[in-house]
Amino acid sequence: MINKVKNILEISKSTMPKLGFKFSDQTQTYAVALWGTIMEYAASLLKLIDEKSTWGIESLLRTMVEAYFDLINLSHIVNYDKRMEMNYYIEANKLEKERHQNPKNEYLSIIDDHSAMDFESQIQKLKEIGIQGKTSIFEKMKLANSENIYRSVYWILSQQGHNNLIALVDRHIITDQNGQPSGIEFFRPKKEQNIIVILDSTAGMLTASMKALESILEIDLKNQIEKAQAILKEIRE
Numbered sequence: 001m002i003n004k005v006k007n008i009l010e011i012s013k014s015t016m017p018k019l020g021f022k023f024s025d026q027t028q029t030y031a032v033a034l035w036g037t038i039m040e041y042a043a044s045l046l047k048l049i050d051e052k053s054t055w056g057i058e059s060l061l062r063t064m065v066e067a068y069f070d071l072i073n074l075s076h077i078v079n080y081d082k083r084m085e086m087n088y089y090i091e092a093n094k095l096e097k098e099r100h101q102n103p104k105n106e107y108l109s110i111i112d113d114h115s116a117m118d119f120e121s122q123i124q125k126l127k128e129i130g131i132q133g134k135t136s137i138f139e140k141m142k143l144a145n146s147e148n149i150y151r152s153v154y155w156i157l158s159q160q161g162h163n164n165l166i167a168l169v170d171r172h173i174i175t176d177q178n179g180q181p182s183g184i185e186f187f188r189p190k191k192e193q194n195i196i197v198i199l200d201s202t203a204g205m206l207t208a209s210m211k212a213l214e215s216i217l218e219i220d221l222k223n224q225i226e227k228a229q230a231i232l233k234e235i236r237e
Helices: 002-013 026-050 057-074 080-101 106-110 119-128 137-143 153-161 165-172 192-217 222-236
Strands: 173-175 181-184
Touching: 002 026, 002 192, 002 222, 026 057, 026 080, 026 192, 057 080, 057 137, 057 153, 057 192, 080 106, 080 119, 153 165, 165 173, 192 222
Parallel strands: none
Antiparallel strands: 173 181
């Protein structure tokens, strides 16, 4: 199965010479950047699975899922690029406020100083065109009609990413036939079924992302998309 997903990744990479876009068009620029992110995370996932170093791959998948939904929403939500900008300005503004209010925070010295930028005015400008605040991960998935993914798959990925108790137990605690803790284990191999789900998800996102990219950039990726869809169908049969 992994070889088929690798094939889809190679097909995805073959789109790169066709990525003609205008830097002046923010939607197109953000779309290409997201597409690159999705391919890069997919490549990292596949390499780790290949090398049986699968600890932490859920966190990689989670990040790829977030980039994927931004790309999907860029393809059909008007002014979604402005929502992305609002998220950035709000977070950057928080950071610069911290820099001003807490000069003793020595860790801020390793982060680029953007205090000269007026994030407040940028936020206000976006509010004036109807972008009222941050778009949460849940809202992003809702815009893509994928609330059920947030309430299931994404929840599991988040538990792993935040090292919540359910994730720690799943990774390291051995239980007896009565479900009671009986030992601890490190570097436990991932269950095959979990790997299959991650590979399937990666293949699906790569394929759907090409369709979104084709729509946003108004380029012809029909050949690549059809090849990827045929492989995806084989994976899921």
